[in-house]
Amino acid sequence: MPNFNINNLEEYVSLVVCATVKTGITRQMEAFRAGFNQVIFTWSVQHTSEKQVKEDMTLPNVQTEIKKSVQNASAKQDQ
Numbered sequence: 902m903p904n905f906n907i908n909n910l911e912e913y914v915s916l917v918v919c920a921t922v923k924t925g926i927t928r929q930m931e932a933f934r935a936g937f938n939q940v941i942f943t944w945s946v947q948h949t950s951e952k953q954v955k956e957d958m959t960l961p962n963v964q965t966e967i968k969k970s971v972q973n974a975s976a977k978q979d980q
Contacts, residue, residue, distance in 0.1 A: 936974075939974075940967050941972055
């Protein structure tokens with residue numbers, strides 16, 4: 902492990918930020934984005950108008966759709 906001091910503090914901070922904000926969470930964000938897009942796409946395809954989307958965009962409805970998506974994904978993995 903390299904030694905960090907006042908002379909390379911900027912490099913150290915840069916590496917820490919990169920590891921925690923960029924590369925450190927990239928996979929988690931990609932997984933979240935993929936799951937979110939799958940749930941929202943499936944849910945939005947079922948609606949025919951903007952008004953219907955706004956009416957159905959309640960927390961209980963979104964939670965139900967997320968649960969369905971998780972169950973479907975689990976069922977696909979079990980096959």
